[in-house]
Amino acid sequence: MEKNTEVTAVISICKSIKPTLKTLAKNLLVGLLISLPFSGSFAQGKIATGEGLKYHDFLYTGEWDYRRPVQTIYLIRDGKVKWSYDIPFKDSTNTIEELGDATMRKNGNIVFCRKVGASEVTPDKKVIWNVNAAPNHEIHSVQAIGLNRILYVTQGVPCIAHLVNVKTGKTEKEFVLPTGKPQPHLQFRRVRLLSNGNILAAHLDSNQVSEYDPSGKTVWSFKVQYPWSASRLANGNTLISNFHNTVSEVDPQGKLVWQLNQSDIPNIKLYIIQDAERLPNGNTVFANWLAGEVKDPKDWPGTVQLVEVNQQKQVVWTLSQWSNPDMGPASSFQLLDKKMLDRIPAYR
Template identity: 40%
Template sequence: MKTRSALLLAVLSVSKMLAAPVPALEGHDFFYAGENKVHDMYVVKKGEIVWSYHNHKSKGEISDAVRLSNGSVLFAHQFGITLLGEDKEVIWKLDAPEGTEIHTAQPIGKERIVYVMNGPEPKCVVHNIVTDKPEREFPLKVGNLKSVHGHFRHARLTAAGTLLVAHMDGGKVSEYDEHGKEVWTTPFPGPWAASRLPDGNTLITSTKLIREVDAKGGTVWECKPSDLPDHKILNLQIATRLPNGNTLLNNWVNPWDGPIDFGTAPAQALEITPDKKVVWTLRSWAEPNNLGPATTIQLLDVPSAAENVHFGEFR
């Protein structure tokens, strides 16, 4: 009996250690995905990975992913879009037509999504996932029709019901209404992502620059890798302005450049103050908590519904 009790205590102790929070993951609850050679996504809460998805037979990179309030995940993965249930079963998917790529998609309510398609006929599409039919589409201009991969990476709806599109090869960020009318634009070198802030300013990211601009395109705030000398910044992709005024940025490591040295790889994400002081660092390359390269980091500290947005009449 004593031996059995001792064994039970040992097992419980080991289980407790395995389930203990990982210091590298503490500080925020978040959903995480990144451009990688395989599809990997994670949910981290209280310093522990509580949900993960791995598809080693996948094709294409996850350039955009959104976790909905019911735990489902909508993600664009270059050669299509997938809506995945919390149980990891596919609810709906769309394959990108031959010669095209889809790198960004966002849910609109429970029945629709909006996505941008790279290709010989680049366009924005509102698609009903219940009827599985497009309900609205309009063309988008690009810099080079033949360079499909470089057209677009990220687009985001605003609180006003318009869509901000980062024209990566067009050197601009443009805002469109649901009919495709351009209602605002500003030049920007190689924009990867853009989001509208509550005060009306726009936060734009390229691989080596984060800049907040006002309605006239004037610089309000910016951050460059040289502003963060203690951190090796390789590729910025998405920056998110937090409710506390800080900015969350991802630092993508390119796995196509060669094997990633997990011992020397830089932090995957940083939270910085307006005066560019780092107050939170995410660096988790060690197994069994290797999150891989970072593209999307959606904070889950406060419950929210990412699908509660609209695009003009589409809700």
Template identity: 35%
Template structure:
């Protein structure tokens, strides 16, 4: 009896350490994420501690730059670059007071720091891409094709490609369009409904084709998050679907409004799972065999509107080449 009691006590003492050992064996990720419902943007270290945090308003895009600064928005019209070490604002753009925008409804849902140091800002409501220099002088303007104009829905994420073209997700049109520098549409893909009817809402019960993110892969294909289509699809230049993940494909996980994407070193894909509720993780890393490699779920610091993220390190190694 004494021996059984001793063994039981040892088991109870060791149980927490076994759990910690299991957690230690899991992949570790440092990342930035933002949730406008909690008015929070934060960098989370690999050990789960907060490395930096700031209050925000509405947000649909963010970037940690090569210099370590954070490029993000704290309202639908205000984009800023902040040094997280000092919290100093080193650059900013306010769309509502920009020349020609006074009195107009303008929203920003995408922006990007370019290799030449300029900043691309996409203005919904005016349906245009701007490239701004450090003094906010407009050096390039690209008009966008929008069939269902809306200051809130003209675009979601837009990225300038290595070719000089622009890849834009048009949420209200349910389409991904590639533009050349003159504004000509050179490629277009209409996100399918896969034979289903549209359903209102934002959560797992909703359904549509309001795409959020598109990435041009090295093989020339395009990886697309389908928003309220609850999934991601990879399509060829000819529009053929060659790989996909749908709402119920990941064991124990339901996808809801699939938002930001990131292709990681080694080929894994980080998926933003927004509006999916506390039973589901907000971030999911999967491999190409659709196996879940890593997840993040925190409904205290973040909430049900975690739209955007970026992995910064993987098991202590910086993620230098960002494809997102």
């Protein structure tokens, strides 16, 4: 690290003043060093401290906030909560609901899943579509497509991807997804319809991300431990987040072209990265879910929920929002900045 002239000046002061004042001067030096940009493995770039909710417009939710009787979906606009929607932490059968996946349509409707089912709700909070998971099945992945279609997955035996038209009420396509285990809970967290009509599935239980054509044939696959989410990028590569606090970009040939893990940003504790998005400028934003890793919720405040890094793995923005409002753990987010809208299937 190169010496800053301000640092040199403080060191000189430390040497010249009386010993009783040295502690004060050294504390000043430490504070100055902390405020300076670091190099090497500690490079963090310009962090948008103080920006918080103002830095992006976005939809946000998270599962397993067991501190409260409800779980909440938040819509953030211009740094404020523009809209929110609550569901009970437990349903009428005392089963825990999990807000693990949510997307917003162009008309403002929100499509979300809650483990025991999936729903679409309007801005005035009217539920216009709903499906409940069958016994021994769960729903952890849902995707809004355009104004009328939804892709959701019922996990269990069998595990089925359903493409439905909520306007006509018809199911347009169904096919069985292969699974690694019969237990439904950890089969999938993200399954997405691609622009080419294929489906991209992050197989959490069988350690791979696979692309299937409309007939169910595997056309691409990549082995990775416990993938949570997978999205196809504009350059044809695939962005993958996994259970082991890692975000990876791989090309169609399966070559790793970019990866971020804990060692790249050591001063931000990473837990389970449940969602990740690539911005038009090449930056990557991801959700850092802690509820299953930090058992005492008193330790949650101060941790980071969302992180944005550039291609050099420098942190450019973080969200740590545990009061006014307390947004809870981060599982799913959808960036709604104008430059992102043409990349969102729900807006097409």
